[in-house]
Amino acid sequence: MAGLRPLTAVHGALATQDCASCPIRHRAVCARCDSAELGRLESMKSYRSWAAGETIALEGDALPFVGSIVRGCATLTRSLEDGRVQMVGLLMPSDFVGRPGRATAPYEVTAATDVTLCQFDRQRFENLLIDAPQVAARLLEMSLDELDAARDWMLLLGRKSAREKVATLLALVLRRAAADARPLRADLPLGREAMASYLGLTIETVSRQVSALKRDGVIRLDNGGRTVLCDDLAALMIEAGDDADGGMPG
C-alpha cells in the first residue's frame, strides 16, 4: 500500500534505454563487456521497478532473476525467529542483486527508496557466465569487493561503539553523495529504523548519537533530520574510529 507512484512511467522511460547510455554501464556487472557480450545482455535484459518499502524478494523464497540496481537503493536483511533483524547489505546503483547458482534468496531484499532494476532471467544469465568471461570476471571482482565490505562491517558490528557506528555510516553516505559540494551534504536514503538495523543498534540509540554528533558540532542537520551536512569530513571520520588519516578501503 506504500504509495502508487507513476511507476509505469519510470518503467517505460527506462525500457527504451540502450546500454550505451546507461548510467551504470561502466560500473555494473557489464562494465567490461565487449560489444558482442553487451549485445547478448541487451537482448535478455528487462527493466522493473519497485516503490520505496516494497519487498523485492523474501528470505528463502524463489528468486528467478538476477540483475543490477540502475536507480535507487535496496537493503538486504537477515532475521531471527523472534523478529530481531540485521541488515547485511546496502545495494546502491550498479550493485548486483541475486545469486547465480542458487534458486532461492538467502536474505530479504527490500526497496529502501524507489528502485529500478535491470534484470536478467537467472538461468539465462548463468548460461551467459560460462562463455562470457568478461562478465564472469567482473562478477567475481564485485563479489570479492562485497566480501571485503561485509568484513569491514563485521568489525563495526563487533567492536565499534554506538557513536563510532553512527559516525561511520554518516561518513559513508556523505562520501557517496556529492563529493564536490562544500559543505558536504547528503539526503539519507535510510530512515532511523533502517540505520539502526544496519548498525546493530536500536532506533533510540541512533537518534541519540545523531543528536550528540550534532550537539558536538561534527555534523549539522536539515530538512527535519533527513539531510546531513558536514563541514569537516576528517573530523567525522575520526569519530568513526578507523583510520585517522582518512584512508578508507577502496
Added chain:
Amino acid sequence: MAGLRPLTAVHGALATQDCASCPIRHRAVCARCDSAELGRLESMKSYRSWAAGETIALEGDALPFVGSIVRGCATLTRSLEDGRVQMVGLLMPSDFVGRPGRATAPYEVTAATDVTLCQFDRQRFENLLIDAPQVAARLLEMSLDELDAARDWMLLLGRKSAREKVATLLALVLRRAAADARPLRADLPLGREAMASYLGLTIETVSRQVSALKRDGVIRLDNGGRTVLCDDLAALMIEAGDDADGGMPG
C-alpha cells in the same frame, strides 16, 4: 618463537603429494578442474607450512601468493587503531586464501593451528583464471559462499546475545567435526581469546557462557576445557537462536 615443530618433515611429506590424492581435491578451488587444468595448477603449486600462532600475512602488506588451506585452521582479522580486534573469517581445509586482483592483504591472516597451504604465485594464478573457466567458476562459487557466511556472521554480531553467540560457535565446530560419533565431540581449534575475537565478546564473557552452557547440561567439557562434548545438538542449536528446526544454511 612459537614452537619450532618439525615443519620440514610435514612440508616434505606434502611436497611429494600429487593432486589426485590431495585431501581437498574435490572441495577446493580446483574441485571441478579437468585434467588439463589440473596439470597446469599442479605445475605451478608449491606447499608451505606455518606453525600455530605464526602470521601468514599482515593487514595491508603485500601478499604475492594465493592458495588453498590443505591442513589446519587460519583466522582472518581486522583491527582498529587502538587495538580492538575482530575476527572476520575462519579458514578451514579447502578454503581459499588471498585475493586475485589485489596485491595487498586486506586483513591479517594468522595460523590458528599448524597450517599447510597449497600456494600459487598470484600473478600466474590470475592468468590461469582467464582461460581456465572451471577454476574461475569454482572461485566465484566459493566467494559467494564466503559472502553468505560473512553475512550470517553479521546477524550474529549485530543481534545475538552472548549465550547465543557462544552456542552458535560451538554448534558450528561440532557440526564440522565428526558428525558420526555419539556423543558429538570436537577439539576446539580456537582458544578462548580467538573465540572472543570471532564473536565480538571478551574472553571473560566467553568463559562465563561456556561454563553456563555446561552447568545447564547443554554441553560437557573435557581435556581441560579444550574439548567439547554434546549429547543433544538440537538443544544446543536452540540455544544458538536461529532455526529451531535445525536447518542450517548450506
Added chain:
DNA sequence: GACACGCATTGACCTGGATCAATCCGTGCG
C-alpha cells in the same frame, strides 16, 4: 484550522556484558 498518522527525539530506568582483579590449573623446567 484541526486532527491523525508516521516518524524522530528525549527522558528515566534497567540490564547484559565490559572491566578490573583474583584465583585456578595444566604444562614445562630447573
Added chain:
DNA sequence: CGCACGGATTGATCCAGGTCAATGCGTGTC
C-alpha cells in the same frame, strides 16, 4: 618436587546501550 608461566575461570563492580514511555514535529486529509 617446587616454581613460573600462560591460559581459563570466577567474582565484584560499572556503564553503554537497551527498554519503556512520553513528547515533538512535518505531512496529508477533511
